[in-house]
Amino acid sequence: MEHPLLFLSLLLDALGLPAHGGNTTLAKILAPHMQYSFLAMIICIVLAKMATTKMEMIPSGMQNIMEAFVGNLEDFITEQTHDKKKTLIIFPMIATFALYILISNYMGLIPGFMSPTANLNVTLGCTIISIFTYHALGFRFHGIRYLKHFMGPVPAMAPVMFPIEIFSHIGRILSLSIRLFGNMVSKEILLGLLFMLAGPYLAPLPIMFLGVLVCLIQAFIFMMLSIVYSVEAMAEGH
Numbered sequence: 001m002e003h004p005l006l007f008l009s010l011l012l013d014a015l016g017l018p019a020h021g022g023n024t025t026l027a028k029i030l031a032p033h034m035q036y037s038f039l040a041m042i043i044c045i046v047l048a049k050m051a052t053t054k055m056e057m058i059p060s061g062m063q064n065i066m067e068a069f070v071g072n073l074e075d076f077i078t079e080q081t082h083d084k085k086k087t088l089i090i091f092p093m094i095a096t097f098a099l100y101i102l103i104s105n106y107m108g109l110i111p112g113f114m115s116p117t118a119n120l121n122v123t124l125g126c127t128i129i130s131i132f133t134y135h136a137l138g139f140r141f142h143g144i145r146y147l148k149h150f151m152g153p154v155p156a157m158a159p160v161m162f163p164i165e166i167f168s169h170i171g172r173i174l175s176l177s178i179r180l181f182g183n184m185v186s187k188e189i190l191l192g193l194l195f196m197l198a199g200p201y202l203a204p205l206p207i208m209f210l211g212v213l214v215c216l217i218q219a220f221i222f223m224m225l226s227i228v229y230s231v232e233a234m235a236e237g238h
Contacts, residue, residue, distance in 0.1 A: 007112035008035040033119035040104045040116055044096070073098060080227050081234070090230045093133055097126060098223045101180070105215035108188050109208055117218075118184040120177065127177040130226040131169070138233035146233070176225060183218050187211045 009032055012019035018027035019035070028034070051066035059067050073095055078087045101117060108115030116122045138146040152161030190207055 006032055006035075006114060008032070008039065032114060033116050033122055036107055036114050037104065037116035037122055040100055040107060043103050044099050047099070069099075070095065077227055080231050086231070086234055089137065089234075090133070090227065093129070094223055094227055094230075097130070097226055098219060101126070101222055102215070102219040105184060105219055106212075108184065109211055109215070115184045115188065115215075117180055118188050120181045123181040123184075124173075124177040126180075126222070127173055130176065130222075130229065131173055134226070134230040134233040137230055141234045142236075149233070172225075172229065176222060180218050180222050183214055187214055 006019075009019040012030060012035070018024065018030055019032070021027055021031040047062065047066065050062040052063070055063055074087060074091060077091060077094060078084060081087050081090075104116045104122070106115075107113045108118060135146075138149065142149075150162050150165040151158040152165075187207070187210075191211070194207060
């Protein structure tokens with residue numbers, strides 16, 4: 001959901017650029033959800049740069065925070081894969097999802113900003129990357145035998161199991177993208193209503209506190225499901 005006044009949109013308007021969407025290519029690139037998606041990417045890059053510019057043996061500041069993030073996330077993924085090699089393969093994607101989605105979610109709690117993840121195009125884009133990657137990993141680890149994962153445990157069941165598995169994987173696309181989008185847009189709609197009906201001060205605070213928790217949980221769920229799907233694709237079929 002877009003706020004009535006968006007800081008970046010006002011800035012682009014002042015520069016004479018199309019900031020509210022439209023049919024032209026530039027207008028689509030500069031649509032509000034894209035503006036804040038680019039901002040989230042820039043924040044991710046800046047944080048990484050700050051953490052690695054002056055690396056020290058005894059970390060402090062941003063280096064300490066990022067090392068804790070990277071180390072704990074790597075350990076968490078290894079607990080799921082039970083294989084360091086597999087962990088290192090999917091770690092870049094999972095870490096990027098975790099940081100980008102977390103920043104994007106929390107962005108909507110700042111007045112004048114919006115959550116890029118409150119737009120279905122953004123969540124669907126992340127979902128497509130996750131789905132494509134885990135299928136690519138399946139073929140990388142198993143070759144054409146990866147298709148057996150869709151056939152069920154007994155060859156005779158393949159004609160029944162294959163369409164069921166196909167619908168199941170299509171359902172994953174809908175589940176991953178709509179769950180994140182739905183939670184973020186509902187948070188923003190509720191906050192917008194409270195701001196209009198009850199004022200901008202105390203009334204929205206409970207929902208904002210709840211929003212802080214929802215933003216964290218939804219980022220974790222998207223990350224966790226991406227890990228599970230990738231691990232499942234790389235595992236040997238039974």
